[in-house]
Amino acid sequence: xxxxxxxxxxxxxxxxxxxxxxxxxxxxxxxxxxELDSDGVAxxxxxxxxxxxxxxxxxxxxxxPMTIDLVQWLxxxxxxxxYASLAxxxxxxxxxxxxxxxxxxxxLRGAGVTFLSDEVxxxxxxxxxxxxxxxxxxxxxxxxxxxxxxDEQPGK
Amino acid sequence: xxxxxxxxxxxxxxxxxxxxxxxxxxxxxxxxxxELDSDGVAxxxxxxxxxxxxxxxxxxxxxxPMTIDLVQWLxxxxxxxxYASLAxxxxxxxxxxxxxxxxxxxxLRGAGVTFLSDEVxxxxxxxxxxxxxxxxxxxxxxxxxxxxxxDEQPGK
Numbered sequence: 001x002x003x004x005x006x007x008x009x010x011x012x013x014x015x016x017x018x019x020x021x022x023x024x025x026x027x028x029x030x031x032x033x034x035e036l037d038s039d040g041v042a043x044x045x046x047x048x049x050x051x052x053x054x055x056x057x058x059x060x061x062x063x064x065p066m067t068i069d070l071v072q073w074l075x076x077x078x079x080x081x082x083y084a085s086l087a088x089x090x091x092x093x094x095x096x097x098x099x100x101x102x103x104x105x106x107x108l109r110g111a112g113v114t115f116l117s118d119e120v121x122x123x124x125x126x127x128x129x130x131x132x133x134x135x136x137x138x139x140x141x142x143x144x145x146x147x148x149x150x151d152e153q154p155g156k
Numbered sequence: 157x158x159x160x161x162x163x164x165x166x167x168x169x170x171x172x173x174x175x176x177x178x179x180x181x182x183x184x185x186x187x188x189x190x191e192l193d194s195d196g197v198a199x200x201x202x203x204x205x206x207x208x209x210x211x212x213x214x215x216x217x218x219x220x221p222m223t224i225d226l227v228q229w230l231x232x233x234x235x236x237x238x239y240a241s242l243a244x245x246x247x248x249x250x251x252x253x254x255x256x257x258x259x260x261x262x263x264l265r266g267a268g269v270t271f272l273s274d275e276v277x278x279x280x281x282x283x284x285x286x287x288x289x290x291x292x293x294x295x296x297x298x299x300x301x302x303x304x305x306x307d308e309q310p311g312k
Contacts, residue, residue: 001255001259002216003218003253003254004217005215005222005252006251006253007299008247025158038278041277044272044297061159071248078244079243084236086165087167087203088235089237089238090236090247090292091248091249091295092167092227093247095164096162100157121197121199122196123192123197129200139201141165143162
């Protein structure tokens with residue numbers, strides 16, 4: 001039985017660069033797993049080999065256990081590019097809850113983050129959002145007001 | 157400031173089919189946001205239009221607020237395919253914590269889920285894993301023992 005979320009994996013081309021990026025937006029390293037070269041990993045993920053280096057990160061103060069599983073593949077080498085469009089099928093965005101999105105986006109712009117839109121956008125019903133890309137093109141979203149949103153159609 | 161995880165977005169081609177799939181693996185609908193057609197969504201995500209239908213799901217009993225943001229794009233239409241390889245750059249896997257992976261995988265195989273490997277795989281240090289694809293090819297991972305794993309290099 002599924003108990004809870006564990007992690008979302010972001011595959012990167014340079015683990016140390018990506019760690020610096022995520023630390024810069026307010027996450028911290030929870031655990032450095034370091035280098036693995038495992039037949040089990042290869043088989044579980046249907047890859048020719050399972051050689052990778054890994055760190056787990058989460059927002060400072062997050063109660064856990066949810067983390068980002070930041071992975072740099074060593075063999076096979078990282079391939080392809082992140083989805084060009086958010087309308088692509090598959091896992092397309094990772095969103096973080098913020099309490100003051102105006103201040104957070106101003107801070108991140110000051111730190112050099114480029115957002116997909118110049119302004120924070122209104123989604124309606126008190127929800128506001130802004131998104132940007134990580135160094136390998138994975139889309140990170142900031143969202144304010146979602147947890148407090150009134151359900152129009154709660155459950156089914 | 158980033159407070160915590162909010163959601164991970166999975167873009168699907170048929171929302172009702174995907175809801176049934178995720179309910180079948182042990183998630184529940186927390187909130188049906190329904191159809192949105194929002195300039196704010198379009199701008200936030202750098203898309204020509206922001207017309208989509210959405211449901212939020214989470215594992216039964218999860219304390220939240222982390223959810224899957226299950227999205228079917230209506231305009232623009234869903235495009236592309238999910239990454240063919242887990243070594244692709246970008247968001248590649250969503251993992252759930254399970255307490256008895258042998259039983260969970262047996263139950264899911266019985267319910268028709270096809271895993272990427274025939275057996276549960278050992279990752280070392282007590283961590284065991286198995287992965288499968290959702291109806292649109294997003295990779296879902298089950299993991300046992302990760303939260304209890306001893307850190308070899310905690311923090312930095």
